[in-house]
Amino acid sequence: MKLCWLGHSGFLLECGGKRILIDPFVQGNSMFPGSLANEIKNPDYILITHGHGDHLGDSIGLYNPDVTKIISNFEICNWLISQSVNNCIHMNIGGSFYENEIQFTMVEAIHSSSIDSGNQVIYGGLAAGFIIKYKDVSIYHFGDTEIFENMKLIEKNYRPNIGLIPIGDRFTMSPYTAASACNEYFNFNVVIPMHYGTFPMINGSPDTFIEKINNKDSAKVLNPGEFLSI
Structure with a gap:
């Protein structure tokens, strides 16, 4: 399996011969690596955590x-x-979808969700995170969220070993609360900070996150466009 950060909360995951995009924010994302424009075309799956434009x-x-x-x-x-867009898999919190030996599970997040559609703002359902499990690898994309105690149940039920965690502050966890979530609730082999640096107002520092996390060896700061084998 390979994982690539696309900047902000976007990731490209390659597993089982399939290509999965998570929250693919390209236009308006100053961190998106233009060299990957062809890599993200024609994905097998697109996962959307919530309705906000980013x-x-x-x-x-x-x-x-x-x-x-x-x-x-x-x-x-x-x-x-x-x-x-007709080929859409409807889900909700707690449900799973299985295909091609990949399990997609939607889990809780604490955040708002709406869709800007023309001149309308449309209710976007509940914000979520995703567990993507393939063979022995379980990846937890937190989506946009605050820290919450039920994270301990996500750890208990899904045992994620890879974490993709927002640290930007203002709209999500800060580096401090993200580190607290990792320290209190999870046993990640690898944890990758995301949702920071795209805009001036989300200025949480990955250095601060690493300073506060107990298992510093688990923290991996990716550059946009950088692939990681997992």
Whole structure:
């Protein structure tokens, strides 16, 4: 398996011969590596954690009806269908979808969710995180979230060994609370900070996160466009 950070909360995951995009925010993402423009075309799956424009992002533009399945919550999928995106897997918190030996599970996040659609702001359902499990690897993309005590149940039930965690502050956990979540609730082999540095207001520092995390060897700061074998 290989994982690549696309800047902000976006990731490209390659596993089982399939290509998975998570929160593919490209247009307006100053951190997106242009060299990967072709790599992200025609993905097998697109996972959307919530409806905000920096997470729903370029999902419609990257969707290929002959190849791609979009996985998101009920409300976002219904909106996507209204935009002629028909191959959408409706989910909700706690549910799983299995295909090609990959398990996709939607888990709780504490955050808002809405969709800007023309002049309308549409309810985007509950924000979520995702567990992506393939063979012995379990990846937890936190989405946008505050720290919450039920994270201990995510650890108990899914045992994620790779964590993709927001540290930017203002809209999500800060480096301090993200480190506290890792220290209190999880046993990650690798934890990758995300959702920072894209805009001036999300200025949480990965150096601070590493300083506060107990298992410093688990922290891996990726450059946008950098691949990590997991």
